[in-house]
Amino acid sequence: MQIDVLPSAGSPRIPYLEDRLVIVIDVLRATSTIVTALANGCQAIIPVLTSEEALETRLTLPGSLLGGERDSLIIEGFDLGNSPFDYVPEKVGGRKVILTTTNGTRAIRDSIAAPMIWMASFLNMQSIVLAVLREFENNDRLQGIVVFCAGTEERFDLPDILCAGMFIDALGPSVLLNDLGEAARMLYQSSEDHLVEKIRKSVHGKKLISLGFEQDLIYCSTPNVLPIVPVVHDGEIVWLTGEENYFS
Template identity: 30%
Template sequence: MGIRIFQGYDHTLENSDINIVIDVIRAFTVAHYAFERGAKQILLVGNVDAAIQLRKSHPAYLLAGEINGIAIEGFDLDNSPLTIMECDVKDKTIVQKTTNGVRAALNSLNANELFVTGFSNARQTAQYARKRYLSSNETAKINIIASHPSGDDDLACAEYIHSIIAGSNTISTEEVVARIKNSHVAEKFFDESNPYFHYKDIATCSKEINSNFLMKVNQECEIPTIERFFI
C-alpha cells in the first residue's frame, strides 16, 4: 500500500503524489480558523528573520507563530486559535513560523500536491486524498506527516487520515479526540500555573469543522503559500 505515516518534521521523503502535513496543536488549526475568518493566504517561513524581512517589504502582512509554543516578540499573533478567532484577518496575508508544522511542510514540498491540516479539517482532507487514491487504482503514493516528533495528538490524526484514505475506518473520531486531549503536548495547556497556554485551545484543536475547502500549499510561489482549495 502506498500510504505511509511519518512522525517528525525532518524526514527526507521520496517524491510522492500527495503529502499531508499535520499539526493539531496548534499551527494548522490556527491556519484553518484564519481561513474560516477570511484570511487571504498564509506564507510559510522557516525562521523569524525571514518573517521580519517580509514585513519590511509588505507592512500590511501579519506575522504569526511561536518558538517552543510561546509568542514571538515583534509578531502580531501567537499560535493560538483563540487569538485568531478574536482578530480581524479578513483579506489579510499572514506569515507563519512555527516549531513543528511549518518546518514539516517546508520539508515536504516534493509532492504533486501538498496539504496541511489539523484535526479540524482532517476528514475533508482525507476524503479528497481517498478519491485521488481510488482514481489511481490504489497506486498513488501518499505520505502523511505527523509533524510533532513525539506527540500522540498528531500521530492519532495521522492514523485517522490513513484509515479514511485506506477505507479501513479503524480509528474513531472519539478515539482521536481522546488522544489529542491526553497527549503530552496538551498537558501544559491544563497547567493553571502556566500563563502561556490556555486549556480552551485544546477544545478548539479537537473539534471538527465542516468546511468547503482544504488547505493546499502553492509550491509555485516564491514562498510556499497555503491557499484555500475548494472542494
C-alpha cells in the same frame, strides 16, 4: 493506495516525495490554526522557518501580519501567536499572515519536493478525505500519500498520530500502510470515542493546558467542523480551488 506516515519534522529517511500527495498534520496547533485562519477570511499564510525570515518577508508584503510561536508562546513583536483564537475575522480577514512555528512550518518546508502539500487537522478532516478521494480519481500521476506529522520538537506526538489514524481509517481497509500508518490506525480506532481525553494526556497537551491553552486543545480536537483544504501554492498556503495543476 500506499500511505506512509512520518513521525516528526526532522525525520530521518524522508521518502521519495516527487509523485506523492503530502498531508501535513500539526494538531497542536499549526495546521489547526491555518485551517481556522483561512476559514476566517485570511487571504494566504506564508510559512517561514525563523522570526528573522518572517520580518524580512513582511518587508515585501505591506499590510501582512506576523504570526507564530516559540515554546508555545507568541513571539515578541508579532501580531498573532499560534492560537487559532487569535485568527479571528476582524484581524485576518482579507490579509496575508507570515507564520513561523516550531514544528508545523518546518514539516511544510521538509515536504517541499512534493507536487502537492495539503494541511490536515481534526477540524477539516472530512474535507481532506473527500478531496483526497477526488484527487486520486482524477490524477493518475499520484502514486501515493505521505502523511507528515509535524511532531513535537522532532519527537513522536500522539495528537498528530491520532489525526493521521483518523485520516487512514476514513479511507477504508484496502490501503497499504507502513508500520507507523498501521499503528496510527490502531491508535485511532481504540481512541475515537475519547479523543479529547487522549490529547489532554499527551505531553504537548499537558504543556498547553499548563500554559492556559486548554480551550485551544479542546477546539483543536474537534473533528469535521471546517470545510477547508489548505494547499501550498507558490510558497503560500491558500484554499484548494480544484483548478490547480501541480504537475504542469
